[in-house]
Amino acid sequence: MKKALSSLILSTIGYWCFGQVQNTNGTTMNIPSGTNLTLSGLNFQNNAGATIIQSGTMNMIGNTTGRDIINNGTFNGSLGTIQMTGITEQQVQGNSIVNTGIFDINNGGQGVSISNTGSLRIHNSLTLTNGRLFTTNASPVRFVNTASNPTENNTSHIVGTAIMESRVVNAGALGTFLHFSMAAGADVGNLELTRRSGDGTATSRGFIPTSGFVVPVGFESIDAHWLANVTNNVDRDITLSWLSAWDNGKDLTQMQLWRTNSPFNIISPWILKTVGVVDMSSRTHTASISLGELQNGWTVSDITNPLPLDLLSFNVKLSENQKDVEITWFAKNEVKLLQYEIERSTDNLFFEKIHTETPKNLTDNSYYFLDKDVNTLGKPIVYYRLVQKELNQTFQKTPSKAVYFRKAFVANVYPNPYQDAFHVKIHNPENHVVTLRLTDNLGRLQFSTLLTGEYIHFQSSRVLSDLPAGSYILEVITLHQTQTFQLIKQ
16 A cells, blocks of 8 residues: 655654555655654655654564665654664665664664665664664765764674764864774864774675775775774874674784775775784774874784785886896875885995985876986995885885895895795805894794805795794895895795
């Protein structure tokens, strides 16, 4: 049955509807405080041009189609309550915002999917009594500045995109909201927070929420990340926390904090914030955010799953005339990047700036620089590194790369990453004693040996093949120099 409601005011304590309820174009429906509108086995349609004014309670018991609320008009329920109490997954659809004071999900753990492009907007509270809320980027759940933090657990939480709309924080603390909190400190002004969480698998009705983490170039973090957008990008202490349902198989004893270069994207470039590893078995991490880094995206991953940086390649080579050095690099997503700087060193310790380059900010950013007459320095090895200087004056530096002139000491490591064994080939023209030294990212020595000869070929032992997967530092040390390689064990 299709029932049209025209300029209707529901004033009774209880109102039951069976069939299909449709609020036709141009009409207004008022559900006043104290009124309980219960809809069983049907959907509720608010068409374009129509208005819902709700301060009472709507109880959606559910129907076989799952299309419980379809809103294409004005839905002003900021003082009202919507209860979702069906026995299958329920849905909110349409192309206009659904404003509600309280949104309560208690449908036996089946959950509610939000696919109205105008979003679900909470003015008081999201109550996850028993069931999850599934959202997308285009259809998020939004919390206005009067709304409280939703209480989430492993069986009842938000899967997809949730937004805490801009609220005044200034120099005060922000209590936990969407598993993000901020200690009191410098004046941040207003803060808007976006969190994406959950694994993004299809629901029982085939609805696919936003993946909790957009996988950049094949690497993953936990299934949660946060974007902070503030008026004043200042130093603050923040705390991130997450549910065990979002662990995504990470080793919580070997975690690292990562950030993006912008609050407006969640893909590469990702920049490592922490040095070494942190035990986050408690699923919470507090970090001091400095140098104006707060206005970025944040997530955590374990040491065996580092997130990619924006610099895709950086290479140096000796030119054919054996005098000049050719330097090339390729980058993407040059968001908020001020300039590149090329630095040169003859001892791999002290570097000097020899060139600056302005970012192109194109889809594909290829760069080339020729360092002329380097042979006149009279050194067998010259080192180069690339510095990325951001608009907020922070710096990211690549590992140094060496160029070898005639009769130079040369070391090569392959394969890298390795699984069972790796090889080190060394040209040692001056026959110095060579030390191989392998340490983990905490500086703990894993292996050391001495080698001699002009041409050296070292193959790793069974001991090294049994090392845990992760990132290691391999040093090739002679009397006059040290070459350092980052070695990845898979």
